[in-house]
Amino acid sequence: MTRNFMLTLCYDGSRYRGWQRQGNTDNTIQAKTEALLSRLLGQEIEIAASGRTDAGVHARRQVCSFKADTDADVSFMLTELRKHLPEDIGALALAEAAPRFHARLNCREKTYVYRVWNSGEPNVFERRYLYVFPAPLDLDAMRKAADTLPGEHDFSAFCSNRHMKKSAVRTLQSVEIERRGGEVRFRFTGNGFLYNMVRILTGTLLEVGSGQRSVESVREALESLDREQAGFTAPAQGLILWDVRY
Amino acid sequence: MTRNFMLTLCYDGSRYRGWQRQGNTDNTIQAKTEALLSRLLGQEIEIAASGRTDAGVHARRQVCSFKADTDADVSFMLTELRKHLPEDIGALALAEAAPRFHARLNCREKTYVYRVWNSGEPNVFERRYLYVFPAPLDLDAMRKAADTLPGEHDFSAFCSNRHMKKSAVRTLQSVEIERRGGEVRFRFTGNGFLYNMVRILTGTLLEVGSGQRSVESVREALESLDREQAGFTAPAQGLILWDVRY
Numbered sequence: 399m400t401r402n403f404m405l406t407l408c409y410d411g412s413r414y415r416g417w418q419r420q421g422n423t424d425n426t427i428q429a430k431t432e433a434l435l436s437r438l439l440g441q442e443i444e445i446a447a448s449g450r451t452d453a454g455v456h457a458r459r460q461v462c463s464f465k466a467d468t469d470a471d472v473s474f475m476l477t478e479l480r481k482h483l484p485e486d487i488g489a490l491a492l493a494e495a496a497p498r499f500h501a502r503l504n505c506r507e508k509t510y511v512y513r514v515w516n517s518g519e520p521n522v523f524e525r526r527y528l529y530v531f532p533a534p535l536d537l538d539a540m541r542k543a544a545d546t547l548p549g550e551h552d553f554s555a556f557c558s559n560r561h562m563k564k565s566a567v568r569t570l571q572s573v574e575i576e577r578r579g580g581e582v583r584f585r586f587t588g589n590g591f592l593y594n595m596v597r598i599l600t601g602t603l604l605e606v607g608s609g610q611r612s613v614e615s616v617r618e619a620l621e622s623l624d625r626e627q628a629g630f631t632a633p634a635q636g637l638i639l640w641d642v643r644y
Numbered sequence: 645m646t647r648n649f650m651l652t653l654c655y656d657g658s659r660y661r662g663w664q665r666q667g668n669t670d671n672t673i674q675a676k677t678e679a680l681l682s683r684l685l686g687q688e689i690e691i692a693a694s695g696r697t698d699a700g701v702h703a704r705r706q707v708c709s710f711k712a713d714t715d716a717d718v719s720f721m722l723t724e725l726r727k728h729l730p731e732d733i734g735a736l737a738l739a740e741a742a743p744r745f746h747a748r749l750n751c752r753e754k755t756y757v758y759r760v761w762n763s764g765e766p767n768v769f770e771r772r773y774l775y776v777f778p779a780p781l782d783l784d785a786m787r788k789a790a791d792t793l794p795g796e797h798d799f800s801a802f803c804s805n806r807h808m809k810k811s812a813v814r815t816l817q818s819v820e821i822e823r824r825g826g827e828v829r830f831r832f833t834g835n836g837f838l839y840n841m842v843r844i845l846t847g848t849l850l851e852v853g854s855g856q857r858s859v860e861s862v863r864e865a866l867e868s869l870d871r872e873q874a875g876f877t878a879p880a881q882g883l884i885l886w887d888v889r890y
């Protein structure tokens with residue numbers, strides 16, 4: 399009996415080459431999880447995630463789906479996953495899903511968080527999940543620039559893939575910027591994100607915050623559709639897929 | 645001119661053999677920090693910490709002192725320390741101290757925190773700083789047992805060093821136990837702690853919480869002065885030197 403499952407994962411992406419499988423035994427989160435599920439269920443399992451995450455990017459909550467011909471108990475499967483997944487990949491939940499549920503195709507909205515450590519004091523305990531950027535940041539200026547971004551736009555200027563043939567139009571719901579002690583946290587919510595989009599948006603806003611570019615230049619970069627007009631690509635380690643909604 | 649300094653460190657102890665130097669180039673926090681300061685100041689520097697931490701134990705705030713014959717600027721020294729210390733050792737602060745200040749001899753009170761992950765859900769992001777103990781825990785029972793511990797006692801039953809010749813009398817100010825979501829956090833404050841004392845106290849309280857021993861047996865173990873009467877030694881990775889007071 400073929401059943402459809404929704405699997406919710408979290409992972410510390412530090413030592414992986416991202417979500418997407420590149421071969422059958424490679425060091426990606428998809429390959430590790432598929433190999434384990436395939437062994438457990440005695441059949442080849444292919445997992446779809448809400449979206450890929452790049453090498454070094456983390457997920458607080460990544461939603462996946464897969465089909466399997468099995469009558470195994472869901473709680474047994476979850477226990478086995480928790481027992482055998484590597485310590486940096488966690489199975490938060492497993493449930494049977496409607497037959498047509500697909501983690502990528504049905505995804506309605508995602509939230510990414512980018513964590514910047516903006517302090518001279520070291521943060522040794524969370525260092526794997528932070529990008530250290532100690533220059534003083536003008537949060538007001540960054541917020542003004544961020545306020546020009548939400549809406550439906552062609553985000554080509556904030557995409558690393560120059561040869562993308564598909565539409566670069568996405569709807570960004572909100573960009574929020576918050577200081578929490580030594581940390582400055584960026585939160586992006588939208589219906590979809592281009593390759594490196596969150597990291598380039600963050601890099602561009604950091605350039606505003608540190609006085610390297612004007613508030614207005616962000617909207618100008620957006621309208622130019624030109625990657626060269628946007629800022630640097632902030633490193634992967636500060637980026638976390640925070641939540642996925644259906 | 646010989647000056648005396650107070651250095652405040654934090655560290656992720658995961659990959660170290662503890663605080664205390666065993667040779668001159670070994671993998672301890674003391675050796676790493678001394679080697680760096682010695683190179684920086686062109687003289688052999690010996691650092692005293694408020695106390696040793698064992699292999700794998702972390703420090704949120706460890707206070708140290710050292711003497712150096714230098715007229716180097718304190719903020720320059722701090723910047724150099726931050727630049728060159730490994731990413732898992734952080735220099736929180738450096739200040740000139742009174743000539744007779746000694747981090748170990750003058751230490752008045754310490755707080756250790758022991759973090760237990762008490763949930764079936766995985767915690768991949770903080771896994772290096774948590775001991776995973778998924779069995780249900782009766783916090784009321786643990787608190788009742790913990791309430792019998794504060795005061796001035798001979799804590800021999802909670803010490804791993806069988807051949808200790810010095811006094812095992814210490815004053816424990818408080819033991820607090822708190823649930824925070826999936827985490828159960830133990831907080832021990834006292835004027836000094838014996839070898840493995842916090843880890844054995846935590847292990848013993850976990851045995852109470854999981855129904856493996858009675859509330860009363862904790863006080864009985866204390867009074868027996870017999871290590872065999874106390875519980876297991878909880879692993880190093882959940883233990884954090886939280887604060888040190890002078």
